[in-house]
Amino acid sequence: MSRIIKIRNLEYVYPDGTKALKGIDLDVFKEESVGLIGPNGAGKSTLLLHLNGILKAGRGLVEVLGMKVKERNIIKVRQRVAIVFQEPDDQLFMPTVFDDVAFGPINLGYPEEKVRVSVKEALKGVRMESYEKRCSHHLSFGEKKRISLATVLSMQPEILILDEPTSNLDPRARRHLIELLRSFTLTKIVAGHDLELILGICQRVVLLDEGRIVANGDARNVLSNKSLMESHGLELPLSLGA
Amino acid sequence: MHLPEIDKFAHLKSPLHSWDPRVKIISISVLILSVVLLKDLRVTFLGLGLAITLVFLSKIPFSFVFVHLRWVLFFIVALFVILSLTVPGSTLVGLSFLGVSREGFELSLLISLRAISAVLLIFPMLGTTRFDLSLKALQKIKVPDKLIQLLMFTYRYIFLFLDEQKRIFTAATSRGWVRKTNLSTLKTMGNLVGMLLVRSFDRTERIRDAMLSRGYSGRLKTLDDLTLCWKDFLKGALVVTGALMPHLLGWMG
Numbered sequence: 278m279s280r281i282i283k284i285r286n287l288e289y290v291y292p293d294g295t296k297a298l299k300g301i302d303l304d305v306f307k308e309e310s311v312g313l314i315g316p317n318g319a320g321k322s323t324l325l326l327h328l329n330g331i332l333k334a335g336r337g338l339v340e341v342l343g344m345k346v347k348e349r350n351i352i353k354v355r356q357r358v359a360i361v362f363q364e365p366d367d368q369l370f371m372p373t374v375f376d377d378v379a380f381g382p383i384n385l386g387y388p389e390e391k392v393r394v395s396v397k398e399a400l401k402g403v404r405m406e407s408y409e410k411r412c413s414h415h416l417s418f419g420e421k422k423r424i425s426l427a428t429v430l431s432m433q434p435e436i437l438i439l440d441e442p443t444s445n446l447d448p449r450a451r452r453h454l455i456e457l458l459r460s461f462t463l464t465k466i467v468a469g470h471d472l473e474l475i476l477g478i479c480q481r482v483v484l485l486d487e488g489r490i491v492a493n494g495d496a497r498n499v500l501s502n503k504s505l506m507e508s509h510g511l512e513l514p515l516s517l518g519a
Numbered sequence: 520m521h522l523p524e525i526d527k528f529a530h531l532k533s534p535l536h537s538w539d540p541r542v543k544i545i546s547i548s549v550l551i552l553s554v555v556l557l558k559d560l561r562v563t564f565l566g567l568g569l570a571i572t573l574v575f576l577s578k579i580p581f582s583f584v585f586v587h588l589r590w591v592l593f594f595i596v597a598l599f600v601i602l603s604l605t606v607p608g609s610t611l612v613g614l615s616f617l618g619v620s621r622e623g624f625e626l627s628l629l630i631s632l633r634a635i636s637a638v639l640l641i642f643p644m645l646g647t648t649r650f651d652l653s654l655k656a657l658q659k660i661k662v663p664d665k666l667i668q669l670l671m672f673t674y675r676y677i678f679l680f681l682d683e684q685k686r687i688f689t690a691a692t693s694r695g696w697v698r699k700t701n702l703s704t705l706k707t708m709g710n711l712v713g714m715l716l717v718r719s720f721d722r723t724e725r726i727r728d729a730m731l732s733r734g735y736s737g738r739l740k741t742l743d744d745l746t747l748c749w750k751d752f753l754k755g756a757l758v759v760t761g762a763l764m765p766h767l768l769g770w771m772g
Contacts, residue, residue: 331728352734360732366679367725372651372671376741384734389742412651414678428733 278306281436281464282328287337289323289488297323299488301337305436305464312475312496313468315485316510321468322363324485325438328466329358342435356385359429363441365421369413374400374424377413381432399431400424403457419450426457437461441469472514476500484509525587525641526650528579535577535647539751540656546758547573547644553762554636560625562765563632569761570639577643584642591638595631602627650674655743668739676722683718687711 282305289298297320305311313321326332327339330346339346346354359381362368371377378399382392400406403423408416416424422442429437442458443451451474458465458478467475475482475496482499484492486509492499499505501517529536535543550573554566574584603611608622645653654671658664691711698704 326728329732331731355732355734360729362725362729364725367722368729370672370675370726370730371741372654372675373649376651379742380730380735381733383740383742384736392742410649414675432733 278309280304281307281309281342283338283340284327285338287324287327287334287339289320289327289332289335291323297488298327298335301488301490303483303490303493305466308462308464309481310465310467310479312479312482313466313485314470314472314475314482314511319485319509320488321485322440323488325360325440325466325468328436328438329355329360331360352385356381356432357434358436358438359432359434360438361425361429361440361442363444365418365425366413368425368428369416369421372412373409374405374411374413374416374427375409377424378409378427378431381428385432395431395433396427399427402430402461403427417450419446419453422446422450422454423457426454434463436464436466438466439468441471442467443471443474444469470511472500472511473516476514476516484511486510524650525645526648526653528577528583528646529649531578531647533576533578533647534754535573535643537750538647538754539745539747540648540652541659541745542747542751542755543648544644544653544656545660546755546762547640549759550762551637551640551644553766554640555633557633557765557769558629559765559769560629560632562769563629563636565765565768567632567636567639569765570636573643573758574639577647579642579646584639587642588635588638591634595627595634598630599624599627602630652743652745655741655745658739658741659743659745664738671739672726676719679722680715680719684715687715 282303284301284303287298287301288296290296301320301324313324315321323332327334327346328341330348330351334346341354341358344350344354369377371380375396378396379392382395387395396409397406400408403426405420405423405427408420408424413421413424439458443454446454451471455474455477458467458474465478467479469475479496481494482492482496483490484499484505491509492502492505497517500514503513506513550569554563554570557563557566574581603619603623604617606620606623606626608620610618611621611624612619648656651671654667654674657670658667688711691707696707698708
């Protein structure tokens, strides 16, 4: 498998002085699904925001698809690395579903016809074809989550990053979302506390705590290591005999 | 909860609904401008008549219009009281030491008719098109991008803001807080509103991240399906003629 993300000695300090990331080294390979777990404040979201250049590395290297994440290639990076944020109301900021799903492709400079095709395909991909003209604020939470996914799929990214994708979803909507995520073959990085989801869709798990990677390995091995999980404020997934 | 949706009746079918929003906004804006510039009281009634006719043609229920007109009426009542009692002139009605002046009454009536007509015209202008299409029309007629983004985000997030406000006040009520007319209530209200603003600010940062991650660079770009035909121009010509007519009648005395 070819390497698609390369992170070396990444450090980041927030303006208030909080050291969020301390010497992160990580590789992600093509079509791999990686789970990013850790207690609250471990630095998961901060790390994700570096992958498409929303946060700039304080020190170290972030390379995506062979490109260093820099201001001059930020649009190219953002087209290839898509982030779906935890709260769908933050992701869906346009008045209608169509405008939201078309937002990325238009900003990437796609011609009108290609934008329309991308929107159709993205909505089809999340099984929400008939929602084009709906207003985002009239959707249910589960529908908003799916449309959030479509807003980035329309950009035809190569890497899909999901921050807490199943938070606040009811069991049925959660199950539908997991089925949907399983059907995507692109490279996925899933951050969150839903360990069953991560066990279900990720081959590898990276455990982050206090801004450092404390474990990086096979999902089942990491998630079933009771002492490791408990020492970092986590629990074993139920299916692994918690 | 009740949502302040001006485009609640945008799905109806009427000559105003089928009108291209660009021509509609321009034409009705001309009519609004014309109405607010009227100086003759009799002709102002004609302007009000035109506004009511357009609301009627739009098929927007008058009950919906009146609900939204009540805030204007509240200000108008205050205007009547103040102007009728303060503008000097001949006495229309005298009540012991108070005198209602004819000039004050006529001036307040003139201002009220203009205000009511202008507000009424907002409904056929913006209430007969989906708000997102109205925004696209504004974009097409070169309204500044910053203003459009401001309107768009206000419209998109007003619902969330109201939900959040309801949640905060419910949380306070569930812990025994009762709204009273005292300093303690004011202090609590201040804290709750402050918290609402802090949360809104946090949200704006998250939205900004989401926008940046999808290639946003400061300008709002959208696609639209707006098409113009001769009927749109005909309707525009009719409304602009209607806008000029009261002025012509005014000049002719």
